[in-house]
Amino acid sequence: MSKDQEAIKERIARKRWKNQVVRxxxxxxxxxxxxxxxxxxIVSFFRFPKKFSxxxxxxxxxxxxxxxxxxxxxRCARSGSQKAHLDFSQTEFIKAAxxxxxxxxxxxxxxxxxxxxxxxxxxxxxxxxxxxxxGIERLCRENLLKPDxxxxxxxxxxxxxxxxxxxxxxxxxxxxxxxxxxxxxESIYGGAIQxxxxxxxxxxxPNMQDSSQKRWWVKCxxxxxxxxxxxxxxxxxxxxxxxxxxxxxxxxxxxxxELKEKxxxxxxxxxxxxxxxxxxxxxxxxxxxxxxxxxxxxxTGTDQSKHGQGSKSIKALVSENAHGTLWIYSxxxxxxxESGIVRTYDLPKAMPGxxxxxxIKVDLDEFKND
Amino acid sequence: xxxIIKDFSKNxxxxxxxxxxxxxxxxxxxxxxxxxxxxxxxxxDLTGYNRYGRSFIDEAFGGLIREDGFTKSELDNKLEYVHxxxxxxxxxxxxxxxxxxxxxxxxx
Numbered sequence: 001m002s003k004d005q006e007a008i009k010e011r012i013a014r015k016r017w018k019n020q021v022v023r024x025x026x027x028x029x030x031x032x033x034x035x036x037x038x039x040x041x042i043v044s045f046f047r048f049p050k051k052f053s054x055x056x057x058x059x060x061x062x063x064x065x066x067x068x069x070x071x072x073x074x075r076c077a078r079s080g081s082q083k084a085h086l087d088f089s090q091t092e093f094i095k096a097a098x099x100x101x102x103x104x105x106x107x108x109x110x111x112x113x114x115x116x117x118x119x120x121x122x123x124x125x126x127x128x129x130x131x132x133x134x135g136i137e138r139l140c141r142e143n144l145l146k147p148d149x150x151x152x153x154x155x156x157x158x159x160x161x162x163x164x165x166x167x168x169x170x171x172x173x174x175x176x177x178x179x180x181x182x183x184x185x186e187s188i189y190g191g192a193i194q195x196x197x198x199x200x201x202x203x204x205x206p207n208m209q210d211s212s213q214k215r216w217w218v219k220c221x222x223x224x225x226x227x228x229x230x231x232x233x234x235x236x237x238x239x240x241x242x243x244x245x246x247x248x249x250x251x252x253x254x255x256x257x258e259l260k261e262k263x264x265x266x267x268x269x270x271x272x273x274x275x276x277x278x279x280x281x282x283x284x285x286x287x288x289x290x291x292x293x294x295x296x297x298x299x300t301g302t303d304q305s306k307h308g309q310g311s312k313s314i315k316a317l318v319s320e321n322a323h324g325t326l327w328i329y330s331x332x333x334x335x336x337x338e339s340g341i342v343r344t345y346d347l348p349k350a351m352p353g354x355x356x357x358x359x360i361k362v363d364l365d366e367f368k369n370d
Numbered sequence: 371x372x373x374i375i376k377d378f379s380k381n382x383x384x385x386x387x388x389x390x391x392x393x394x395x396x397x398x399x400x401x402x403x404x405x406x407x408x409x410x411x412x413x414x415d416l417t418g419y420n421r422y423g424r425s426f427i428d429e430a431f432g433g434l435i436r437e438d439g440f441t442k443s444e445l446d447n448k449l450e451y452v453h454x455x456x457x458x459x460x461x462x463x464x465x466x467x468x469x470x471x472x473x474x475x476x477x478x
């Protein structure tokens with residue numbers, strides 16, 4: 001081997017070693033789309049995890065797995081993949097909330113030019129039923145799904161502004177409550193749905209002018225005697241909105257007085273000037289607590305005191321129902337209201353947008369008792 | 371007497387025109403405020419619709435004080451509101467008028 005050849009070999013080996021050192025810390029998402037080849041058609045393949053759910057963020061990795069695959073699907077059209085195959089063959093456990101978020105991601109990717117095909121359903125009958133009832137299969141096949149309120153169940157409803165607000169309450173009233181809903185219960189459902197939808201228009205997409213672009217998705221299901229009702233948007237998230245409001249510190253003081261004191265002391269110890277403190281406090285409070293602050297009455301993410309009606313109506317639906325639970329996932333926080341008690345949790349991975357979910361026990365005898 | 375479902379809309383919704391045609395601001399500016407300026411006594415009948423949002427109610431009634439310059443005592447004398455099936459909406463209107471009154475007073 002000549003000296004020149006040895007030098008070339010050494011140079012290649014050195015370059016390869018440097019490249020290896022640089023890349024060894026890089027963590028790749030398992031669902032990233034395949035690289036574009038010259039001859040092959042690009043098809044991204046998404047294999048769904050065994051547990052496709054967002055409920056046990058503090059117990060196992062299922063929350064992260066679920067958010068990872070949904071985020072990858074959201075990105076797939078933008079990253080060059082025009083065609084995607086969805087494989088649920090390994091999935092044994094699916095919850096409706098994760099299906100709702102998945103539906104929104106697929107619809108968004110379709111609007112950006114991607115097409116989807118479900119290549120395999122779960123072996124578990126219940127999990128397959130949840131997918132089929134959500135309308136995802138039809139959405140993948142037809143690329144557009146018109147809401148149908150005439151059946152015994154409704155697929156995910158996709159809308160903007162005040163679309164379908166009365167249809168959703170009608171469905172709950174006639175199909176779930178079998179037309180035995182009292183006027184009072186109707187007012188509570190009507191108020192909660194109207195205000196939750198309203199909040200999307202007012203707060204979720206602050207940089208969007210066109211109301212029709214401010215999308216939301218609703219899922220409504222009856223499981224046993226439990227009504228599951230969820231509204232999802234892909235906006236900036238409640239913590240992002242709440243941070244920009246002038247009343248934020250006042251509410252922080254009244255809601256978490258001990259926390260405010262602690263933060264002020266810590267910042268003072270670190271030599272932060274009083275002028276800069278507010279900016280620091282905004283960043284230090286966890287997202288979950290920011291959601292809690294936004295849910296305090298007569299305050300929401302708009303800067304006038306007349307707002308805040310949404311949070312009252314949203315809470316009323318579970319406050320009026322002894323077995324009701326309210327969940328709000330937004331960015332890195334989870335807010336949970338159950339039996340009048342608020343709990344907040346930090347999420348290990350950010351939820352893209354906001355999910356408001358009510359679980360309510362349906363009392364069909366309520367009409368008689370009213 | 372103003373009946374919301376007969377004189378305005380069968381399904382009013384939202385606070386501002388951006389929420390749709392039948393919003394709280396439209397009801398206040400096109401129907402309620404002109405009526406209050408023209409008559410000694412105005413009765414608003416909300417019966418027939420059970421799904422009013424708080425935003426609609428707040429903008430339609432609280433807005434009378436915040437935006438249109440009425441005082442609480444004027445409204446106490448001139449305005450009545452009734453929902454034959456749901457007293458909760460009457461209480462809500464009272465609450466929103468009270469809140470608008472307090473906010474306006476505090477900001478002065």
